[in-house]
Amino acid sequence: MSGISKRKFLTQLGAGVGTAALFTSKPWIRRAAAADVTLVGVEWGGPWLEGAKAVAAKQPKFNIQWETHGGGAAAIMAKIKTAWPTPLYDFVAQFDPLYYAWMREGWPEPLSIDEMPNLKDIPAESFVRNDKGQIINVPISQSGRFWGYRSDKAPFAVKKHEDLLDPRLKGQICVPDALQSQNSMVAMFALAFGGDEKNMEPGWDFMKRLAKSGNIGRVAKTEVDFINSLSSGECSVGIWSNAAWSKIADVGPCVFLSRVPGDKIFRTGLLTEGFMIPSNSTKKKEAKEFLNFFVSPENNQLYNEKLNFVPTNLKSGATKMAQNIVFKTSEERKEFAVVFDFVTLGAQQNQMTAKWEQEITPLLR
């Protein structure tokens, strides 16, 4: 006799079958079980996370534990700082303004094309370098912010920036506040009226005129705010990124003012998003390997398809919606696109926010 009772045999058989079913039923369980290494990554939610997960699912070597940004991109920096030097994350999604904040803290791990060969297919101007000339970011998409309107809801076709002050647009405009993209909207106004990132007064003057006009219906704090406002019809004119406009375009016809000849406000403010590896990560080598995989031509394209952003890898293709922010020649780019001085804007962010709270919000009617 074996000494195993029928009950014990059936229990063990059931446990074995259940475990096998569990492990084979869900792809992420199979991947996690098969993966050699777990990396912890931070990404924005919604389509960003969708795209990132789609790319991560294509490889078996790394199990990625995703955490999403809770609120603004700076919020994660507070968590990292309080924990430093204890490692929390292996790579973090950030964008132009915050690369410099990371460098000021001395956090980014230097990267090289030798370690990450796919970086050679990314234009040199997309990289941010530290004071030793080393690359510190893995650019994954280029987004653009531009004005647009819902042609089925707006009272008239907006053609020039003076139309933003037209009384027919009372309560119809949705704008971001000074915390969005380092106040790039007001920076664009400043550039249009003879100022720049260091002298923003001309931009603030126009912003005050816009606030006093009563045409601002909502100051959006988040992309979701903006999407809800324009897709519900609360407002019909606004400025935000390609990703937001693509969601609104699913609801109603939109006209994009990303390249209006002769109008210096109706241009596109370009932003690069990418990943950075904190220098206190214990899996830097693995993180570099994964991110190199992430920016390969096919994966970079796959990721950006979810967002309708422009891939940074020159060998990747862009969606039709992303063509709004693709500038094929340097002349076109010079006329219709702006790359802001985020170092200057970042250093002024606190002051700009105070100015918005003290001088713009009280004017909103």
Add this chain to the structure above:
Amino acid sequence: MVLLALLLLLPLVNIFVESFRQYVPGRIGGLVGASYTLENYITLLHPVYVGYLVTMLWCATAATIVALVMGYPIAYVIARTRSHATRMALLGLLVGLLFLSALVRVYSLELSFGSVGLGRIIAGLMDVSPNSRTYAEFLVMIGLVHHSIPLSALLMTGTIQNINPKLVEAGMALGAPLWRAQLSITFPLSMPGILSAFLVCYTINMSAFVVPMILGKGKIHFLSNLVYDRYAELANFPSGSAIAVQLLLVTLIATYGIGWLLRRWTSEGAGV
């Protein structure tokens, strides 16, 4: 006691100390090791920030009072329902409302009372645009009232239930009409419940964050919204901490002050 000190007092002390630190733009948090400063508090004396405080106090006070007025009849009906099963069902409904996601409720209010819902009609009656600041303030109050009514009704139900209904019958037997009997007997005796409901709803409304953020359309700011911007977006912890300390002090003063006044009023009314 040790647990209370660790979990409650220690974080508060940290925030208090942080509020006196200097902030370097572009960095994360206060500058450790530098001299302390009152700058973060002096900034709050700017008329605009006083204005934000006044708006917050006004919205919270008005919403709390409306919630109490609307919650009292609900509490009375529940308390005086003879059927135990019906009373439990009504209480369950109120509790169920509290379990609903606050974000879902706020977004539903935004759509229902916004410019694509009843907003055009209501704003038209107010002679303002549905996307105006005035209407945004009204929406914020609607949001606060919506959140406060279930809580205020729940808090007042117990007190009203403890009042013997025969007292009202006795009053009516002595010739008082029903409304007079309720006003002079039930209402004063239920004052402790009203006071509790007021204090709880008022503190919750003062610290509201999601309601002003979404329904305020970026035109109405509560102090909690300013704190969030500083902590989550700017990493300006010193300024955020100063506003948080201000919010804590204002809330404590307002609730204890109003509570003292109400207690004094009720004890004077009772001839004590």
